[in-house]
Amino acid sequence: MSSSSVTKKIQKTYHTKATGNALLTVEKHSHDAQLKLYGGCFCPFVQRVWIALELSGLEYQYIEVDPYKKPKELLDVNPRGLVPALTHGDWSCYESTVLVEYVDDISEKKLLPQDPKEKAHSKLWADHISRNIVPTFYRYLQAQEVEKQAECGKEFEKQVNTLLEAADPKGPFFTGTKLSFVDVMVAPWILRCSRVLQPYRGWQPPSEDSRFGRFISALEGEDGVKATTSDDELYLDSYERYAENRPNTSQVAKAINEGRGLP
Ligand SMILES: N[C@@H](CCC(=O)N[C@@H](CS)C(=O)NCC(=O)O)C(=O)O
The missing domain is CATH 1.20.1050.10 (Glutathione S-transferase Yfyf (Class Pi); Chain A, domain 2)
Incomplete structure (x- = not known):
């Protein structure tokens, strides 16, 4: 390498596997369940729904997908190819705002005031x-x-x-x-x-x-x-x-x- 060559900065990129506390939660929710959250560990829109699920006490499965690669398993649930997406039995839906409300509707522990x-x-x-x-x-x-x-x-x-x-x-x-x-x-x-x-x-x-x-x-x-x-x-x-x-x-x-x- 010549002395004039510039050291190229290594570009960081997004993660495809949770770490820390979130990884423990992923592992705890890796088994099959009726309610499935398709998420990306870095995504704040996913985290909205994920927090709601954690607080709900409902049984759910967390499935990590890479929304930038648009895998078929995600497109089947959300044709827009974005996370979060949710399935409940053979029903599916997407959009974090809609999904937080759905989780709240089916949970006994309410996030939204009832009045x-x-x-x-x-x-x-x-x-x-x-x-x-x-x-x-x-x-x-x-x-x-x-x-x-x-x-x-x-x-x-x-x-x-x-x-x-x-x-x-x-x-x-x-x-x-x-x-x-x-x-x-x-x-x-x-x-x-x-x-x-x-x-x-x-x-x-x-x-x-x-x-x-x-x-x-x-x-x-x-x-x-x-x-x-x-x-x-x-x-x-x-x-x-x-x-x-x-x-x-x-x-x-x-x-x-x-x-x-x-x-
Ligand atoms: N309005 C959507 C936004 C979701 C969203 O943008 N998710 C990002 C990850 S943070 C995504 O799936 N991006 C894929 C892409 O940009 O192709 C929601 O609230 O759920």
């Missing part, structure tokens, strides 16, 4: 998460220019604060002392703040005693959240593609770059 008005309030704020917090997270992570990153960072903070202003003031969760629907809908992206946004975008954690700080600690301490979370390295590796805004990263990344709604 119709409180239920509507939770769904309204879950809509804010999908419509504003989630896309802003990816815009922030995929932004390449420093100025754009700063602008997106502020926007992300604003959207999270809007959610927290609608939450129970004491918390630590959205509706008070108990984790519920809205918390599950946003948890995967909140967990990825310290694991992904901090190393790649310099996101600053809030003070521990702030409303946001207490929300983060409460989510991190929840059993269903812990059981579906891999070691930090898995996220660091899996999101490098987004942080470098590499071509062909994913349908989500493409939609963000084209200014379209998320798939």
Whole structure:
């Protein structure tokens, strides 16, 4: 090798096998069951449904698939080729928001409040998460220019604060002392703040005693959240593609770059 040759950076890529606590959960749920979750270990949309299943106490099977390779077993369940996808006997469905509600409907332990008005309030704020917090997270992570990153960072903070202003003031969760629907809908992206946004975008954690700080600690301490979370390295590796805004990263990344709604 000539002395002028440049050492090529080894590009990290997404993982196809869970690690840490999430791996133990995968192993515990590897046996055949009526309810089957097709997931990818790095995917926050999957983690929504996975947390709901863990908290439900229902028997389920976790099946790891690579959504970027579009295996037939995934396309048979979700023709859009995205994870999460769920089968229950010979019935199948997809879309994380729909699946969390389905799991809640068939479970005795409820995430959504049972009072119709409180239920509507939770769904309204879950809509804010999908419509504003989630896309802003990816815009922030995929932004390449420093100025754009700063602008997106502020926007992300604003959207999270809007959610927290609608939450129970004491918390630590959205509706008070108990984790519920809205918390599950946003948890995967909140967990990825310290694991992904901090190393790649310099996101600053809030003070521990702030409303946001207490929300983060409460989510991190929840059993269903812990059981579906891999070691930090898995996220660091899996999101490098987004942080470098590499071509062909994913349908989500493409939609963000084209200014379209998320798939
Ligand atoms: N709207 C979908 C989004 C799911 C999604 O984008 N999943 C990603 C993994 S995190 C995926 O399957 N990507 C495959 C691809 O981009 O081709 C949901 O909420 O379930």
